[in-house]
C-alpha cells in the first residue's frame with residue numbers, strides 16, 4: 001500500500017513520505033500525517049522471532065512506502081548497529097511489576113537516539129531520491145536530549161548543517177556538557193535566554209518565514225527539522241513498541257493478541273503518539289498512560305478536554321518534559337477531529353492566539369484510551385529510592401515520572417494488564433538528581449565526576465561511553481542568543 005501524507009492544517013496532501021521527511025514541517029505550519037494508516041500484515045508470532053532491525057523494517061516499510069526495500073534496509077542497518085551498546089538495541093527489564101523498555105542504549109544515552117540515529121540516513125536518502133542538490137540545514141529546538149542526539153547523528157554528514165537551540169538554564173549539567181563539546185565542522189549550538197517553548201516557537205517561525213526560505217534557496221540551502229514534528233522522527237519510534245510486544249510474546253508473558261498497556265513519560269507528545277500509531281496499525285495496545293511532570297498541561301487536557309498553556313513554566317528534574325506546548329498533540333487532534341483539517345487549524349489558531357482551546361465532547365470520547373496523570377518532584381524522588389531499594393534498579397527522573405504515574409493508574413483502576421514503561425534516559429544523564437533521591441546526605445557533596453563513580457557502585461551498571469567522553473572533551477560552542485535574535489543568529493551562522 002502506498003501511504004501518502006497530508007498537512008494537519010490542510011494546505012498539502014498527496015505528499016510521498018520521503019518528501020515529508022525532507023520538508024519536516026508542512027508549508028502551512030501543520031504537521032504531516034498519513035492520509036490512511038497502513039495495517040501490519042506480518043503475524044505477531046513471526047515478529048517475535050525477529051531481531052530489532054528486522055522488526056524496524058517491517059514497521060517502517062509500512063509508513064515510508066516510497067523508499068525502496070534496499071534504501072530502507074540501508075538506513076536501518078547503518079542506524080541500529082554497534083552504536084548501541086547492547087545487541088537487542090532496546091532491551092526489556094522487569095522491575096516493580098512492569099516491563100521497562102530501555103531506549104537509552106544509543107550514543108547519547110537517551111531515547112532520542114532511537115529515531116535520530118536513523119533520521120540523517122532517511123533524510124540524505126530522501127534528498128538523493130528527490131534530486132535535491134541544496135545543502136540541508138537542520139534547525140532544532142531542544143529541551144536537552146534532541147539537540148545532542150541530532151548532532152551526534154548529523155555531525156559531518158556531507159550536504160548537511162545543523163543548528164541547535166537549547167534553553168540556557170533549562171538543561172541538566174550533563175546535557176549541557178554533551179552539547180557544548182559536540183564535534184563536527186557542520187554543528188552549531190546556541191544557548192538561548194528563554195525556555196524550551198520560546199525556542200520551539202521561534203524555530204517554527206523561522207521555518208515559516210517565506211522570504212528567508214527564498215534567500216536561502218538562492219544560496220543553495222534549505223531548512224529541515226530534526227524535532228519530533230518530522231515524521232522521520234515519529235515512524236522509527238513506532239517500531240520499538242512492536243518490538244516490545246514481540247519480546248513479551250517470545251518470553252511467554254502474553255499470548256498473541258493479548259493487550260498490553262504502555263506508560264510513557266511525555267513532553268512533546270512524540271513518543272506516546274508513536275505508541276498510538278502502533279495501535280492504529282494493529283498492535284494490541286490497551287491503555288496509553290500519559291505521564292507528566294509538574295508541567296501537567298496534558299493531564300488537564302485528558303481529564304477536561306481543555307488545553308491551556310497559560311500557566312507558569314516549572315523547571316523540574318525531568319527537563320526534557322518541561323514543555324507547555326506539546327507539538328505532536330496536533331496529530332492526535334487532527335485524528336479525533338474526524339481528520340478535519342479546518343477544525344484542526346482552528347484549534348491551533350486558538351492555541352497560538354488565545355493560549356488555549358477546548359475539544360468537543362465527541363472528540364473527548366475518541367481519546368478514552370488515554371489516561372493522564374502526573375508526578376510531583378517529591379513523588380519522583382520517592383519512586384527512584386523505592387524501586388532502587390526493592391529491585392536494585394535505578395531509574396532516571398523522566399522514567400521515574402512514568403513509574404510513579406503507573407503506580408497511580410494501578411491503584412485507581414485495578415488494571416493488571418502487562419505494562420511496558422518507556423524508559424527514556426540512562427540514570428547517568430541525570431546522576432545528581434538520581435543520587436540525591438537515593439541518599440542525599442551521602443552523595444550531594446560529591447563533584448559530578450565522583451558521582452559517576454558512585455552511580456556505578458550503586459547501580460552496578462557500567463559507566464556509558466557517552467559519560468567517559470564528556471569527562472575530557474573540550475568546549476567547542478559558547479554562543480548565547482536572545483530569543484528575538486535567533487533568526488539573525490541563524491543567518492550569521494549560514495553566512496547570509
Ligand SMILES: *Cc1c(COP(=O)(O)O)cnc(C)c1O
Pocket residue numbers: 110111112145146228265266267268269270271272320321398399424425
Ligand atoms: C524527549 C524526552 C522525553 C519526552 O518525549 P516526547 O516524545 O517529547 O514526549 C522524555 N524523556 C526523555 C529523557 C526525553 O529526552
